[in-house]
Amino acid sequence: MDWDAIQRLVERLQDLQAASAEWGDEWERARERLANGLRPLIQQMVRRHVWDGNLREDIAQEALLVILQKLCTYDRTRASFRAWASRVVINEICHQLRLEYGRPEVREADIRNPEDEEEDSGFLEEVADPDQPAHQQVAEKERLERIFARARATLSADEYLVWYEHLVNGTPYEEIARLLKRQQDWVRQTLHRAREKVAAAIVLDEGILSRDEIENAINxxxxxxxxxxxxxxxxxxxxxxxxxxxxxGWRQLNLFRQACLKVLPHILSLFWLFGLPEAPELSGHRGASTECANASQFISWSGGFPA
Structure with missing residues (x-):
């Protein structure tokens, strides 16, 4: 079942619920179909963000229960059901991973199982360069995991959804705007704000970037x-x-975030996140974006980064 079918089923459930105070067999059957249709879609979303298999299943199940319990609060006039459900899932992921975050080591269970790659395009793919030493592969995966953990912990649900959809999935502004029932200007502004926040969070995390890396990037x-x-x-x-x-402090916070966003494109392994073309009216700079046609080209060349 795809999201369009889910949308129709949700609206049917709400119509049945509004028509009668006593929900009958048709409502129960429709709700069961909704749960069965949502389950694989939610599991797919969670797999893209969580590496621990046990935690992944717990989050997916909890998110499904929350969605079904809060179904009556969904307003179809304000957003698509996919956008509404995505916010619920991301909130559950953020809640659990904020509790988990802080582990300096990468456990084997946190690294994606290659068997999952056929179903998922490989949020954290196997490193493309077979000549790269194994310890470098693990180090890059650890850095990538910490970056996304930082993003989840730093951004609001809307900011993270826009940031992830555009920079990782390559979803264009107009499609994100349609999905969230927002104006494209709002999407651009939200993305720019999210990039600044993530850039600052990365610079402040000594587990992601060393001082030498930052100083070299500044130079x-x-x-x-x-x-x-x-x-x-x-x-x-x-x-x-x-x-x-x-x-x-707050007086210099915006200046600091702007500085971080300027500097990070000059760190090669972070190019795909911070060297992409920005809306000129928002950023006024292109960073290193002209060196590659798009993120996928760079990711394919470097290996180990999400497409």
Whole structure:
């Protein structure tokens, strides 16, 4: 059952519920069909975000129960059921992974099982370069896992949904706007805000980027067509000077986020996240985006990053 069929079934359930205070056999059968149709779609969503197989099943089951329990609160005039259900699933994922996050090590259970790749396009694919040392493959997977954990912990459900759909799934602005029943300008602004927040979270996480990596990226940024301003550079250097790293106060927070977003495209392994073309009216820069035609080209070349 696809999302269009799910949408029709949900609307039928709501119509039956509105027509009578006593729900009959037809309502029960329709609800059972909905649960059976939703289950594989929810499991697929969760697989893209969670590596631990046991945790994955728990989250999927809990998300399904929440969706069915809150079905009466869904407003079909405000958003598609797919968008509404996606928010519920992402909220459940974020809740569980915030509890799990903080493990410095990568457990074998957290790395995707290659047998899952036929069903899922490979959110965390096997590294394409067979000559890359095994320890480098594991290190890149660990870094990628931490980045997405940071994104989940930092962004709101809407921000994460837009960020993930556009940057990872390659969903265009207009399709995201249609899915969420929003204007394209809202999608662009939400994506830009999400990218800034994720960039700042990555810079502040010593488990993702070393100080040397950040300083080298700053040096490359200063030789580029859009260098950091003196204030941006000063704010960024102050934040990485301490251990643990400290986010600046609210007066300088936007400046810090802008600086992080400028610098991260100059770290090759993060190019696919931060070197993509941005809406010029929002960012005013292209970073390193002209070096590759699109994210998929870079990911295919480098291996190990989600397509």
């Amino acid at each position: 490359r940024c200063q030789r580029s067509g859009e260098p950091l301003s003196e204030k941006e550079r000063e704010t960024l250097m102050q934040s990485i000077a301490t251990s643990p790293r400290q986010s600046p």
